[in-house]
Amino acid sequence: MSNGRELLEKLREIGEECSDTESNATRWELSSEDESDHIQSETSDAEESDEEAITNDENEDVINVPRKRRRVLISSDEETENTSQETETAADGTVWWKFDEGGIPGRLPSTCIFKSVTGPTGYARKNVMANNLVSAFSLIINDYIIKHIKKCTEEEARRILDYDWTTTLPEIRAFIGILYARGAYEAKNLKLSYLWSVKWGPEFFRRTMSRDKFKQILRFIRFDKRTERSTLIRTNKFALFSEIWDKFIENSQACYQPGQNITVDEQLFPTKARCKFIQYMPNKPNKFGIKFWLASDVTSKYALNGFAYLEKDEQRPSSMPLSEYVVLKLVEPYAGCGRNVTTDNFFTSMSLATKLLAKKTTLVGTIRANKRELPKPAKQSKDNMPRFSTLLYRSENCVLTIYKSKPNKRVAVLSSRHKFVKIDKSNRKMLPDSIQFYNKTKFGVDMTDQMARKYTVKSSSRRWHLQIFFNILDLAAINAWILYKEVTGIQIERKQFLFQLAEQFSADYTTEREKHSSQQKDPQISTATSSNTTDSTKRKICQIRLCHNNKTNNICQKCKNSLPPTEVSSIIQCLGEEWFENSFTNENNIEPIVLEQDNNYIEFSVDADADNIEKKDLVIEGSTADGVTSELSEKGNNMPEICKTIAMSDDDFTIDSAADKENDAQNDPNYIPSVHTRPTNLLRLSKQIEIHSR
Secondary structure, three states: OHHHHHHHHHHHHHHHHHHHHHHHHHHHHOOHHHHHHHHHHHHHHHHHHHHHHHHHOOOHHHHOOOOHHHHHHHHHHHHHHHHHHOEEEOOOOOEEEEOOOOOOOOOOOHHHOOOOOOEEOHHHHHHOEOOEHHHHHHHHOOHHHHHHHHHHHHHHHHHHHOOOOOOOHHHHHHHHHHHHHHHHOOOOOOOHHHHOOOOOOOHHHHHHOOHHHHHHHHHHOOOOOHHHHHHHOOOOOOOOOHHHHHHHHHHHHHHEEOOOEEEEEEEEEEOOOEOOOOEEOOOOOOOEEEEEEEEEEOOOOOEEEEEEOOOOOOOOOOOOOHHHHHHHHHHHHHOOOOOEEEEOOOOOOHHHHHHHHHOOOEEEEEOOOOOOOOOHHHHOOOOOOOOOOEEEEEEOOEEEEEEEEEOOEEEEEEEOOOOOOOEOOOOOOOOEHHHHHHHHHOOHHHHHHHHHHHOOOOOOOOEHHHHHHHHHHHHHHHHHHHHHHHHHOOOOOHHHHHHHHHHHHHHHHHHHHHHHHOOOOOHHHHHHHHOOEEOOOOOEEOOOHHHOOOEEOEEOOOOOOEEOOOOOOOOOOOOOOHHHHHHEEOOOOOOEEEEEEOOOEEEEEEOOOOOOOOOOOOEEEEEEEOOOEEEEOHHHOOOOOOOOEEEOOOOOEEEOOHHHHHHHHHHOOOOOOEEEEOOOOOEEEEEEOOOOOO
16 A cells, blocks of 8 residues: 555656646647647556556545646637637628627728828819809809700700790809709798799899799700700610719819718609609608719718619629629729728628728628628527627628617627727717717718708709709709818808809899890880880780780880880880881781790791681792791891891791792792791791890
8 A cells, every 4th residue: 555655646746747847838839739649648657557546545635636637638628619609600601700899909901091182172272262152163063064054955945935045154053043042041842923022032033033034944944955865865764864963973073082981872862753763762751752872971071972773774783782883883983092981781791891992992881680691699689688788700801790779679880990899888888989980970971961951952843854953953052062161261151152152143144134235236126115115004915925924014116015024134126017018028918916025036926817818928038048047138138137037947937849949040040949838827937136135
């Protein structure tokens, strides 16, 4: 027995020495496999002799001898098991590693280093002037857009009215100014009669433009050429407005550089216009409308980029989800500078985060729980997870924050910007900093849309392209307001900015009219117009076709026709009967009795009795151009010099037959073909003249 005790004591001493020296050294210098083999090979003989001693010994103290080497092996096994429990594998095979909150800030990755100058560009700073709000607005809605609208509007008006209707650039801008003033008054649902009312309406509207003129422009305004529409609309459902929208986005991007954070989201412009891509969104306050994808600067709320949702888009690759296509297209002009994009759960995905990182752009956004790349804890809503607690996972270059905000609700935020997450334990809700960052940068587009709806220029219309024009004006006013403030340093409220912008548009239009009216008038016209008087005893229906049968007291003393009231911007000019007598071959003495005019053209009418006059008795002599326009012949040269052309419609006029042309051309080398009309029709001749506006 004594020999056995001595042997056990020697083994214990050897074990203590080995555990104090070799075990610590081999734990750090050797791998786990080498360490296990080394310890087992060294102690196998000692363990066998030790077991024999324990079984033969009757003393309990000898049986409880500690074996430190065996504990080292058990500890290593436990660490391996714990490491395997810290990982989660998603349904698509993505592996997530769980980690604890906190970390030491280190060197920022290249994707988070912002390398761009923010704010208005040099082009904007050069052109925006203090106390000149139009200079800021003209950078967004420039002359190219206004001229395009003017051209398309005139074409549509001539098609409807059958005569040469024109407008001017200051008049289009004054029209836009009235829209902005109405929006600043928040009177989008107020009838125009109240706005132009002497008793109830502001003087600005009556002073700027007549109500009928405003309604006329609103009726005719177009943004594309009707002759090209049928061809373009086959491949582009947005063809009626694509040119204006693209130019608006181009101008907006040329004037401003956003900060480090950009928000991408949807905007629903409320309308029920006739449109194939109207969307129904029951969760929105206005459930019907046209959806736009927008990108806005988080700091300034400047609208940076956007396009309309047209349902099926042929430009989008079939393999790319819509959410990825929208974000990549909107942030393309601003990628590669270390910016961050914040999105909601419709857009956010691991695939999008990876593609943006390749462009040196990070992504932060909420992510839906049904995504296949998420771990199981992100999909559970009812469990024992305490309220206001957080779970953190990492996979590749993304960090997933799972936060329980309500008893049965979890919020998952995916971030490629954060490498570690800290929790604010001083707050009762203990929000992680990744969720705090999302809350600070998620509202860019929402704030832009909220400002646009506050003072919107929108009015009721079934034309979807007009509704989109209203949306452009709302966004353009916001962008111009931001440019004006940041360039000039003048702090001005947005409502005041809209009022002053409308006032400057009105002043420019008034100056243009006064300059035009100050020109020297024709003596014959002055004589004719000076004889107009007002009959206060009886009101008659106005003879101007565009007045829509309104009654008036004004009567022309020369032709005895009823004229519009003095508030109408144009002066009615009567050329009298002398011009008709020298310009018509009239065997039946048909007397011209009606004179009609709008702002730029006079319209003459002749009353013909079909029972007494045969076909082609009424002849107008002149040369023709494609059967539409006829220049006056030498026979009518004693008419006023301001009368230049006669515009005629193919439906109302016919040209001499081919045989008549041949015979007349042989007899007279200076032959001018005659233009005939049916006397049963109302003969309408639009004569372009110089208009003197009040």
